[in-house]
Amino acid sequence: xxxxxxxxxxxxxxxxxxxxxxxxxxxxxxxxxxxxxxxxxxxxxxxxxxxxxxxxxxxxxxxxxxxxxxxxxxxxxxxxxxxxxxxxxxxxxxxxxxxxxxxxxxxxxxxxxxxxxxxxxxxxxxxxxxxxxxxxxxxxxxxxxxxxxxxxxxxxxxxxxxxxxxxxxxxxxxxxxxxxxxxxxxxxxxxxxxxxxxxxxxxxxxxxxxxxxxxxxxxxxxxxxxxx
Amino acid sequence: xxxxxxxxxxxxxxxxxxxxxxxxxxxxxxxxxxxxxxxxxxxxxxxxxxxxxxxxxxxxxxxxxxxxxxxxxxxxxxxxxxxxxxxxxxxxxxxxxxxxxxxxxxxxxxxxxxxxxxxxxxxxxxxxxxxxxxxxxxxxxxxxxxxxxxxxxxxxxxxxxxxxxxxxxxxxxxxxxxxxxxxxxxxxxxxxxxxxxxxxxxxxxxxxxxxxxxxxxxxxxxxxxxxx
DNA sequence: CTTTCTTGTATACGCCCGTATACCCAAGAT
DNA sequence: ATCTTGGGTATACGGGCGTATACAAGAAAG
Numbered sequence: 001x002x003x004x005x006x007x008x009x010x011x012x013x014x015x016x017x018x019x020x021x022x023x024x025x026x027x028x029x030x031x032x033x034x035x036x037x038x039x040x041x042x043x044x045x046x047x048x049x050x051x052x053x054x055x056x057x058x059x060x061x062x063x064x065x066x067x068x069x070x071x072x073x074x075x076x077x078x079x080x081x082x083x084x085x086x087x088x089x090x091x092x093x094x095x096x097x098x099x100x101x102x103x104x105x106x107x108x109x110x111x112x113x114x115x116x117x118x119x120x121x122x123x124x125x126x127x128x129x130x131x132x133x134x135x136x137x138x139x140x141x142x143x144x145x146x147x148x149x150x151x152x153x154x155x156x157x158x159x160x161x162x163x164x165x166x167x168x169x170x171x172x173x174x175x176x177x178x179x180x181x182x183x184x185x186x187x188x189x190x191x192x193x194x195x196x197x198x199x200x201x202x203x204x205x206x207x208x209x210x211x212x213x214x215x216x217x218x219x220x221x222x223x224x225x226x227x228x
Numbered sequence: 229x230x231x232x233x234x235x236x237x238x239x240x241x242x243x244x245x246x247x248x249x250x251x252x253x254x255x256x257x258x259x260x261x262x263x264x265x266x267x268x269x270x271x272x273x274x275x276x277x278x279x280x281x282x283x284x285x286x287x288x289x290x291x292x293x294x295x296x297x298x299x300x301x302x303x304x305x306x307x308x309x310x311x312x313x314x315x316x317x318x319x320x321x322x323x324x325x326x327x328x329x330x331x332x333x334x335x336x337x338x339x340x341x342x343x344x345x346x347x348x349x350x351x352x353x354x355x356x357x358x359x360x361x362x363x364x365x366x367x368x369x370x371x372x373x374x375x376x377x378x379x380x381x382x383x384x385x386x387x388x389x390x391x392x393x394x395x396x397x398x399x400x401x402x403x404x405x406x407x408x409x410x411x412x413x414x415x416x417x418x419x420x421x422x423x424x425x426x427x428x429x430x431x432x433x434x435x436x437x438x439x440x441x442x443x444x445x446x447x448x449x450x451x452x453x454x455x456x
Numbered sequence: 457c458t459t460t461c462t463t464g465t466a467t468a469c470g471c472c473c474g475t476a477t478a479c480c481c482a483a484g485a486t
Numbered sequence: 487a488t489c490t491t492g493g494g495t496a497t498a499c500g501g502g503c504g505t506a507t508a509c510a511a512g513a514a515a516g
Contacts, residue, residue, distance in 0.1 A: 009492080010493085010494095011494070026363045026364075026365075027258070027363060028256040028258040028259060028362060028363045029256075030255070030256040030258070030259040031256060031258040031259040031363075033472085033473065033474085034473080034474065034475090035472075035473060035474075036473090043494080043495090044494065044495050044496080045474080045475085046475080046476095046494080046495070046496090047494055047495080049475080050493055050494070051493085129361050130361055130362065130363060132361065133357050133358055133360065133361055133413070133416060134358065134362070135254045135255060135256045135259075135358060136254075137254075174431065174434075175438075178435060182410075185361070185413075188361060203402065206402075207406060207439070209442065209446065210403075210438070210439050210442030210443050211435070211438050211439060211442060212442070213441070213442035213445050213446055214438030214439060214440070214441035214443075214445070215438050215442075217441050217442070217445055218437065218438060218441055237462080237463065238463085238464095239463065239464070240463095261502085261503065261504085262503080262504065262505090263502075263503060263504075264502095264503095271464075271465090272464065272465050272466075273465095273503090273504080273505085274464080274465070274466090274505080274506090275463075275465080277505080278462080278464070279463090
């Protein structure tokens with residue numbers, strides 16, 4: 001190739017976009033057909049082979065492309081939201097060193113920002129959740145990696161915002177995986193059930209707060225040393 | 229028909245069993261073919277139409293049949309496990325009225341019993357999780373109903389065992405849904421990742437305990453009256 | 457004993473699928 | 487100016503698919 005990285009070929013882009021459109025329309029990835037794909041993209045069926053070896057190949061490229069586009073903005077929005085909730089009020093920690101009011105405000109805004117973000121990219125989340133437990137191991141691995149990346153960002157932010165004081169970083173990491181995955185899975189219902197969005201968001205907030213509170217309380221009795 | 233309910237016809241049973249087998253072998257329901265199904269069942273393709281109108285029809289029958297077979301035994305095993313953990317020791321509630329040691333023991337045994345049950349019915353859980361977020365609305369609704377039933381049993385047991393004292397029943401119900409769904413989803417990894425089973429089970433226990441602890445602590449400040 | 461129903465089969469048709477082969481053309485490279 | 491290569495197309499093949507129609511055999515009903 002002339003430059004180290006040429007722009008993605010037109011056909012490749014069209015095929016990936018077509019796939020995303022079809023998958024978002026209640027089609028399982030495994031049930032996707034190569035001709036169907038080409039038809040949707042307005043291309044000759046054989047064009048597929050110019051860019052991909054197998055359908056899994058396309059799926060992987062699609063997920064990686066989307067993941068790369070979404071990761072940074074998602075984090076940015078969350079940080080903005082958390083900042084806006086973290087006002088000038090003085091902190092008022094309870095006997096566990098946890099400021100519940102602040103935790104509630106930050107959680108509320110962060111969760112809200114997540115679901116807003118979901119609504120801005122409905123196809124990506126729809127397809128992502130559908131295939132997260134789907135039958136293609138390749139896609140599942142890629143999606144797990146993606147959520148893991150999101151969760152890593154979340155863990156860093158929780159630390160930056162000092163949201164889980166006195167909770168060791170392994171627990172924070174594990175908690176972030178749980179929370180991010182749960183939010184991710186909830187996004188499907190959030191998109192599809194327009195009239196339940198408020199309830200879903202509230203429920204998500206409650207779950208996060210319970211997990212955080214539980215983690216803080218349980219960290220109290222085994223703070224540093226190892227229990228055998 | 230002579231009796232009000234005749235035994236399920238041989239072909240119908242064979243087709244449902246074939247479907248379960250194929251779905252458990254990394255095939256998405258949407259990608260199932262009618263001829264493929266008949267081949268696996270050792271039947272003529274047209275036999276399908278004798279028993280089902282559409283593939284969704286078969287899927288629904290399959291899920292309902294499995295759900296009916298599993299619900300009671302699952303609860304039975306959990307109750308036995310919880311009983312065995314609930315030994316003669318006197319209870320030692322902390323300042324929140326929560327006996328953490330007892331909670332840990334009962335949770336441990338209950339979660340263990342769940343995953344043991346999963347391993348006894350791997351195909352059912354494999355397929356259930358895969359299709360839980362799958363593209364067929366009919367199957368998804370049926371699976372949700374099933375998990376909801378399991379969660380209802382769990383909520384009743386939590387009350388019977390007095391595991392969440394001072395937590396109102398709506399919260400217990402909601403918590404049970406969350407926990408049961410989470411366990412359900414984890415069952416896929418539990419089945420597939422033989423070498424991570426211990427870790428998955430431990431993590432599940434921790435999550436349940438965090439949620440329970442969090443729920444108890446958060447219930448402290450809004451026990452009876454409504455906060456506006 | 458005959459009729460009717462239920463369950464399963466055989467054959468057949470038309471359609472869509474994946475893919476092999478061959479051709480085309482524009483853009484760079486030489 | 488010629489050659490190579492990347493991206494797109496046209497045609498064609500064999501095979502599997504869903505399903506319509508017609509037939510068969512055992513069980514139940516009359």
